[in-house]
Amino acid sequence: MARVLVLFMLLWSSGFLPGFQTEGKDIDEMRLLGGSSRCSGVLQVKRQGEWAEVDDREWDLKLADVVCRHLDCGSVVRASSKRDSNPSSRITPSCLESGSRLKKCLTKRSWIISTSLEIICSDSVRLENGTSLCSGRLEVKSTQSNQSWSSVCEDDFDLQDAEVVCRELGCGAPSVLQGVLYGDMEAPVWTKEFQCRGHESALLDCDSSDRNTCSSGKAVGLTCSESDNFQLARGSSRCAGGLEIKKEGKWSKVDVKDSAWNLKAADVVCRQLDCGSAFSTGWKEMDFNTEIWWISSICLQSKSAVRECISTKSYHSHSNLEINCSDSVRLVNGTSLCSGRLEVKSNQSTQSWSSVCEDDFDLEDAEVVCRELGCEAPSVLQGALYGDMEAPVWTKEFQCRGHESALLDCDSSDRNTCSSGKAVGLTCSDPDNFQLARGSSPCAGGLEIKKEGEWSKVDVDDHSAWNLKAADVVCRHLDCGSAVSTGWKEMDFNTEISMIRSTCLQSKSAVRECILTKSYTSSFNLEINCAEPDVRLSGGASTCVGIPEMKHQGQWRPVIEWDSEWVQKLSSAVCKRLDCGSAVSTNISSSSSETRVWEISHSCVQSERIVRECLSLTSYRTIPINLEVVCSDLLAQPNISFSTHIDGVSEATQQGLRVLMGSNFTISCSILPQYPGGSFQLIFNTSDPEQKNYTLPAVNHSAHFLFSAADPTHRGEYRCVYHLYVFSHNFSSQSRPLHLTLAASGTHLVIGLVVLVVLLVLVSGAALFCYSKASRGQTPRREDNMEVHYLCGADDLLGEEAGGAQGSE
Incomplete structure (x- = not known):
């Protein structure tokens, strides 16, 4: 009895039985009746002493498996609707939702062919x-x-x-x-x-x-394997087309039963078919009387298998769900469908996925991959960004020109090893397929998305779940700062719109992944007013030092806090909001003229929020003081550059800059002229066990490190670090890395060739001399020519006789 209560309460609370909303105490037991054993048959539930069959709607394989396990019948094998012309009592889900007692929810269906839920469990x-x-x-x-x-x-x-x-x-x-x-x-x-x-x-x-x-x-x-039971049919390949499921030995078309279908759900299907990533999804019109099966997108996005999310009852529909997958490339472990570690599927019979070596990949290759995945241009290309390289490793080096439609269409060449040992980590820009329109700026207005080349207005699936946090995600995707306000604008009711899932968006997904694929009609258009940055530090030599100001009611004014404890908290909040690190120091000084300022509430500062809402309930006043804030990241990032002298040339490669052996070169460090003085430290990570450091004073905001006669010890990674003492604190900033490799020069190649020729002449001459001596039975004397004796190997040539003679000596 207790197990039955736990089972059904679990099902109802988790949403697996949307039609069953009632008190668990009314349930007595359940059974499978009419099958070949106690582990197969029609599902019946006993409540208040009466048995009733369960309505077969809203069930899928995953839920049926819970019944099998509760009955100690192993795993579910099949669950489907069974037609029955006999009248039977039925539990009506809508009645149960209202909380009515069982007897009021039982109905007789003698006037129509009814269906019930049949479950077959594995039993053993x-x-x-x-x-x-x-x-x-x-x-x-x-x-x-x-x-x-x-x-x-x-x-x-x-x-x-x-x-x-x-x-x-x-x-x-x-x-x-x-x-x-x-x-x-x-x-x-x-x-x-x-x-x-x-x-x-x-x-x-x-x-x-x-x-x-x-x-x-x-x-x-x-x-x-799960994929044997479903497929994409009638497309250009096995990885594109209409979704079909095999039911009772025949293939049937599939449609979506809920409104939550989007690109993320389609991506689950692609990956389970071993077809890479999803780049588009939609519907194809059919005859209305076509029998289809429903799939739950909510179930699918919980990482369930496709067959587990297919309904047990067939329906009639005029649309078939279509999905297009990338087939041969995919990005794994990323934060969106357009980021991750690149993997390529082999054309061999194994159809295995291989990591791609960073050495074999450049920006033109990345452009092809991003286009193939339905994303925009690559924004980040960095090895090991989304995990280490995994075996197997792709054995070709791609040589794309950037215009190809697929990565495997590019030319390639064989390679032996991956010297860096890093897998390609790629981030593509999300498609520029949404905008804010009809507003006062590109950062204000009604949300629209581009579908099939046309702009469509957008509404949300759940108005009660939409808030400023969800709107803020859209603003940041549009590079429009933070969300200031959000709401709806009324339209004609017959306007066709797209729908966005607010819960998906708040999980930090990309906007295009949260747009529902089907179109709807609505009288509202969602409006996501974004703001330019509303906090700044002004009057300093960089954006991370100066007087804190906020923009409110269209005007920038300094922000002040009277309490010294709250001043420090305010400073920390400003630095954090501006992505300037932490607050290093604060200084309150007298102003030569009275200035109108904004006051900020303690509650906002206490929670480290420094947003416009903090000022909405406060006033401003005239005050003759200033608050100056210094953040830890006040220095700009220094630049690092490389140059060679007249006797050497360099070239850029995928592994870094290449300099000829023996040539002179210079590493230069420079920085924007923010403050005078300071010094540059050149950090050199070489193959030697010790890391080398060189330091020079900054002259005209730069320093030049000269290296003569490049040799293998100069191969490695260089970084410039700028050090400065200002505002009574030490600050530093580090440049990007510069990788240096070496190549043999023409002079070195000529010398090497000459040495090789001389060695070949000596060896061949010695061999000829030894042969002539051996043929005449003579052995060269050691005291005459030790080198010739060694080269000839006289002991081996003359056998025991030579050995005996040597022994007698």
Whole structure:
């Protein structure tokens, strides 16, 4: 009884049974009736002493699996609607939602062919602790009286056994078979060794033999394929087209049952099909009477398998969900669909994904990848940005020209190793496909998104969930500062609009990932007024030092706080808001003239917020003092550059700047003229175990470090660090890295060639001399020519006779 209550309360509270909203105390028990065993049949629930069938709407495989496990019937194999012409009592979900008692919710359906939910469970096998219904640690239920579940030893299991289990669970072929993959072995342990041939319908139908111990001590971890049950059809490739699901041996089209479908949900399908990333999704019109299956986008975005999110009941629709995937490239571990570690799918039969070496990738290659993924131009290209390189590694070096439509269309050449050992980390700009229109500036107005080349107005799916925080995400994506206000503008009701999910946007997703794919009609257009920066430090030599000012009611005025404790908190909040590090010092000084200032409330400063709302309830006054704030990041970033002298030339490569061996070169450091003085430190990370540092005073805001006769010890990474003492504090700022590699010069190549020729002449001459001596039975004397004796190897040439003569000496 308690387990039934827990099960149904869990289902209702988690939203898996949207039609069932009632008191758990009314439930007595449940059962599967009319099947081949107690683990298959039509689902019935007993409440207040009466049995009633459950309405088959809103169910999917994932929810049906909970029923199987509660009934101790293993894992779900199939769940579907079953037609029944017999009149039956039915629980009406809408009635239960109102909280009515069971007897008022029971209806008779004798006038129509009704449908009920039929569930078939695996009964004797199940997978535990997996990431989907088709993965986990294998357990088998004993046929003995105790009916307990037992772990299966890895020693007793092979691929043919796995094929039977996957088939029995309604999954595709086994893809991974590895012990301890989903947890350690648990007692009791199965005492038989399976000997399946692969064609059996159930694991317990296989032959078996007794065994004594489990030598490995590992339980079977099994992953069966999910993609065998769904596909993208009628597209340009297997990775594009209409989504279809295999139901009862035939392929049927799929549509979305909720309004939450977006690019993120489509991306889950692409990745489960091993088709890279999603770059577009939409619908294709069909005849209205076409039978389709529904998929839950909310279920899918919880990282569930596709087949788990398909409804158990078929419907009729006039649209089929379409998805286009990138097929051969993908970005993994990124923060959006347009960022991550680059992986490429091999054209070989293995179809495996390979990491790409940073050495083999440049900006033109990145442009092709971003275009292929439906993103804009690359903004960041840096190795190891989204994780370390993983095996296997792509064995080609791409040589794109930038105009290709796909990365695998680019020319390529073989390479042997990845010298940097870093995988390509790529961030592409999100498509410039949304805007704020009809406002006073590009940062104010109604939100619009470009779909199929045309701009469409946008509304939100849930007005109650939309707030200033969600609007702020849009402002920042548009590089428009922070959100000041948000609301709606009324339109004609028949206006076609796109919908945006506010909850998706607040999870820091890209705007295009949160736009719902279907179009709707609405009388409202969402309006996301953004502001230019409303906080600044003015009057200083950089943006991170000066008098704090805020813009309010269209006017910039200094901000003041009287209490010394709050002054420091205000200074810290300003530095943090301006991305200037932390507050180093504050100074309150007299002003030569009275200035109108804004006062700021303690509550805002206490929470380290320094936003416009802090001033909305305060006043300003005239005051003859100034507050100056100094932030830790007040120095600009220094520049680092490289030059060679007349006797050497350099060139830029993917690995860095290349200088010829033996040439002279100079590393120059410079910085914007903010403050006089200071010094430059050149940090040199070389292959030598010690890091080398050089320091020169800053003259005219620059310093030049001269190196003569470049050799292998100069190969490495250089950085300029600018040091300055100002405002009674030491400050420093570091440049980007500069990588230096070396190449052999023409002179070195000529010398090397001459040396090689001389060596070849000497060796061939010595060999000829030794041969002539050996043919006449003569041995060169050591005291005459030790080198010739060594080259000739007289002992080897003359055998034992020479050895005996040497011994007699």
